[in-house]
Amino acid sequence: MGRLEGKVVFLTGAGAGIAKATAKMCVREGAVVAICELNREAGERAEREIREAGGNALFVQADVTQDDSVRDAIAATVKHFGKLNVLFNCAGGSSQDDRPVHEMDLDVWHKTVALNLLHPFLTCRHGIPHMIKAGGGSIVNVTSHLGLVGSLKPAYAATKGGIISFTKTLAAQYVQYGIRANAVAPGSVRTERQIARYENKDFVEKPSAASREREVFQKLYPFSKGEPEDIAAIAVFLASDESRMLTGTTIAADGGRSSYLKVYAGED
Numbered sequence: 001m002g003r004l005e006g007k008v009v010f011l012t013g014a015g016a017g018i019a020k021a022t023a024k025m026c027v028r029e030g031a032v033v034a035i036c037e038l039n040r041e042a043g044e045r046a047e048r049e050i051r052e053a054g055g056n057a058l059f060v061q062a063d064v065t066q067d068d069s070v071r072d073a074i075a076a077t078v079k080h081f082g083k084l085n086v087l088f089n090c091a092g093g094s095s096q097d098d099r100p101v102h103e104m105d106l107d108v109w110h111k112t113v114a115l116n117l118l119h120p121f122l123t124c125r126h127g128i129p130h131m132i133k134a135g136g137g138s139i140v141n142v143t144s145h146l147g148l149v150g151s152l153k154p155a156y157a158a159t160k161g162g163i164i165s166f167t168k169t170l171a172a173q174y175v176q177y178g179i180r181a182n183a184v185a186p187g188s189v190r191t192e193r194q195i196a197r198y199e200n201k202d203f204v205e206k207p208s209a210a211s212r213e214r215e216v217f218q219k220l221y222p223f224s225k226g227e228p229e230d231i232a233a234i235a236v237f238l239a240s241d242e243s244r245m246l247t248g249t250t251i252a253a254d255g256g257r258s259s260y261l262k263v264y265a266g267e268d
């Protein structure tokens with residue numbers, strides 16, 4: 001028996017990266033999955049890959065920043081699979097234009113809030129009634145280590161911090177229905193997008209203060225860079241009954257980045 005046998009899992013942004021890896025792992029653990037994705041090509045590809053491997057997946061195209069779109073995607077999932085047990089709210093990201101507060105375009109703020117914070121609100125708004133009907137379930141939200149410590153990207157950090165307190169509120173509000181809510185806060189994850197950005201042959205970092213800082217950083221936090229499957233494993237754990245004592249918590253999967261500041265020998 002898989003750890004998610006018979007469960008219906010709805011994953012946002014599952015055409016790529018962490019959510020796609022999580023969808024595949026959920027299927028290996030016995031679940032059926034709804035691939036909620038804006039990009040049709042990516043969503044259909046994920047659906048096809050899962051089906052070709054013998055799993056059961058449904059692509060539902062949606063823009064997670066739009067109320068009607070999320071409502072319809074959840075409705076299509078429940079119509080197809082008959083119920084909903086797990087929400088994995090993963091679509092998200094930051095903008096290159098997420099600049100210091102006094103320089104930031106207001107539109108960047110609103111778009112970041114819509115994608116990272118309005119989105120889990122909308123999936124919960126439309127998904128929770130079905131989870132209540134199912135007698136309980138698990139909500140897994142994806143935040144970031146930058147939601148735990150703050151960063152130089154104000155909109156991203158604020159929305160990811162918001163997810164953490166939103167998760168605690170969901171835990172309090174829905175405990176009576178047998179619904180748990182937790183979050184995972186990744187550090188750096190080698191998704192296709194990250195690899196294309198940082199590991200292609202054109203990305204040659206010139207020696208600079210920043211590159212030297214990065215070298216030191218690697219030594220301080222050698223476990224801080226992971227694969228999508230590292231986060232997927234935590235998501236599956238949070239979705240499954242193995243984590244039945246966890247609700248309202250955030251697991252920092254960041255190799256210690258939000259936990260310690262290591263000073264060099266001789267410093268204090």
Ligand SMILES: NC(=O)c1ccc[n+]([C@@H]2O[C@H](COP(=O)([O-])OP(=O)(O)OC[C@H]3O[C@@H](n4cnc5c(N)ncnc54)[C@H](O)[C@@H]3O)[C@@H](O)[C@H]2O)c1
Nearest residue numbers: 013015016017018038063064091092093144186188189191
């Ligand atoms: N990759 C990392 O290093 C890292 C680190 C910390 C946190 N995170 C968080 O993890 C989550 C997933 O990151 P990733 O790197 O796997 O992302 P990704 O960019 O690889 O994939 C995101 C997917 O979401 C889809 N998407 C974007 N906007 C959408 C919308 N409006 N509606 C529906 N789908 C939409 C994209 O098309 C894409 O397929 C994000 O919330 C991100 O903030 C990632």
